[in-house]
Amino acid sequence: MRAWRLHSQQPLGEEKVPLRLEEVPLPVPGPGEVRLRVEACGVCHTDLHIAEGELPAAHLPLTPGHQVVGIIDAIGPRTPAAAGGGAPAAAPGAALTGAPAAASLTETAGGLEIGRRVGLTWLYSACGGCRFCRSGLENLCQNARFTGLHVDGGFAEYVIAPVDFVIPLPPELGAAPEVAPLLCAGMIGYRSLKVAGVRPGETIGLIGFGASAHLVIQVLRHWGCTVFVFTRSEKHRQLARRLGAAWAGGLDETPADRPGSAWPAGGRPGWPGGDRPARDRPAGDRRGGGLDAGICDRVISFAPVGAVIPRALALTRPGGTVAINAVHLDKVPEFPYPLLWRERTLRSVANVTRQDAYEFIELVRTAHLRAEVEVFPFEALPEALLALKQARVQGAPVLLVGAR
Numbered sequence: 001m002r003a004w005r006l007h008s009q010q011p012l013g014e015e016k017v018p019l020r021l022e023e024v025p026l027p028v029p030g031p032g033e034v035r036l037r038v039e040a041c042g043v044c045h046t047d048l049h050i051a052e053g054e055l056p057a058a059h060l061p062l063t064p065g066h067q068v069v070g071i072i073d074a075i076g077p078r079t080p081a082a083a084g085g086g087a088p089a090a091a092p093g094a095a096l097t098g099a100p101a102a103a104s105l106t107e108t109a110g111g112l113e114i115g116r117r118v119g120l121t122w123l124y125s126a127c128g129g130c131r132f133c134r135s136g137l138e139n140l141c142q143n144a145r146f147t148g149l150h151v152d153g154g155f156a157e158y159v160i161a162p163v164d165f166v167i168p169l170p171p172e173l174g175a176a177p178e179v180a181p182l183l184c185a186g187m188i189g190y191r192s193l194k195v196a197g198v199r200p201g202e203t204i205g206l207i208g209f210g211a212s213a214h215l216v217i218q219v220l221r222h223w224g225c226t227v228f229v230f231t232r233s234e235k236h237r238q239l240a241r242r243l244g245a246a247w248a249g250g251l252d253e254t255p256a257d258r259p260g261s262a263w264p265a266g267g268r269p270g271w272p273g274g275d276r277p278a279r280d281r282p283a284g285d286r287r288g289g290g291l292d293a294g295i296c297d298r299v300i301s302f303a304p305v306g307a308v309i310p311r312a313l314a315l316t317r318p319g320g321t322v323a324i325n326a327v328h329l330d331k332v333p334e335f336p337y338p339l340l341w342r343e344r345t346l347r348s349v350a351n352v353t354r355q356d357a358y359e360f361i362e363l364v365r366t367a368h369l370r371a372e373v374e375v376f377p378f379e380a381l382p383e384a385l386l387a388l389k390q391a392r393v394q395g396a397p398v399l400l401v402g403a404r
């Protein structure tokens with residue numbers, strides 16, 4: 001089969017891509033595993049971080065890619081029947097921690113059969129036994145393995161996956177390329193809404209507007225939230241408005257700065273400091289520097305830069321939360337304590353659980369969420385990564401795989 005192999009980790013440039021498309025042996029599933037014939041695999045910022053070395057690869061060469069839509073085409077020998085498959089097990093990963101094999105199965109495993117379309121996400125496996133796994137936080141598992149970082153991922157014609165960790169994909173979700181970005185961009189975005197504690201009808205700020213945010217805004221609109229989007233790209237602002245943003249602009253602006261904004265000048269009436277027209281307040285206040293200037297209940301930052309964090313806090317009301325949806329972040333700068341004071345919370349978002357995956361897929365199904373995708377042919381992975389690096393992709397980039 002053909003697979004993209006990362007041979008060294010280094011910054012990507014037009015002439016310098018450390019990935020090669022190679023012929024490698026067809027992998028064979030072991031006990032508790034299935035093999036997927038890959039249809040499509042989403043391209044994520046994390047793949048870029050892995051290629052460029054911001055996340056150290058477990059081994060080289062390595063096949064990245066962790067938003068895999070594929071068809072089960074082989075099932076490993078003696079797959080434990082008690083694998084749980086369709087739902088997150090009470091003890092996730094039991095099959096990997098020595099549960100005895102109940103039967104020797106070759107056609108079905110954990111309720112999944114050959115020919116079934118499933119997704120493989122960033123969470124390749126979790127141990128099921130550590131204190132995090134036992135408390136519903138398998139995303140923080142001390143022994144977790146991540147797809148395309150610790151094990152070969154989906155930028156290949158076939159991939160091996162633990163049967164307990166693949167996510168069944170109902171056909172009504174759509175074609176494979178539209179489904180792929182749901183498996184990381186969508187699911188981690190959904191987890192960031194949970195981490196931020198979003199409640200229906202709240203006002204939410206989104207910083208950065210790429211693959212994850214364009215799915216998150218659809219969930220927020222479904223929940224009746226007002227959404228402000230802060231992004232540099234005019235193209236991304238247009239997409240944000242089309243998807244229901246009440247306002248889209250730069251990070252140094254506020255909705256109140258713009259005439260015709262859905263946001264009343266001066267902020268939300270009834271909030272301390274929110275009942276005065278913006279022009280009557282000190283400049284620091286208008287820019288969100290004052291104690292009570294926060295115009296958002298919660299802010300989610302998708303930007304891989306720490307410099308936005310003080311601004312994100314300034315946009316957040318007392319008692320509100322800033323959630324950082326980034327697997328890699330450079331330094332967070334020093335900031336004055338009043339930005340955090342009054343019970344604001346600053347949290348990061350790490351990985352996903354299978355529970356997140358199931359909840360999100362159900363939400364996509366019932367709320368009819370759709371990913372906007374830019375499809376690249378299998379041979380064009382370097383171009384897709386570069387386009388992502390240069391923020392030239394509208395929505396989510398997806399590699400169309402499909403074995404020969």
Ligand SMILES: [Zn+2]
Pocket residue numbers: 044045046047066122184185
């Ligand atoms: Zn990802």
Ligand SMILES: [Zn+2]
Pocket residue numbers: 126127128129130131132133134138141142143144
């Ligand atoms: Zn664990």
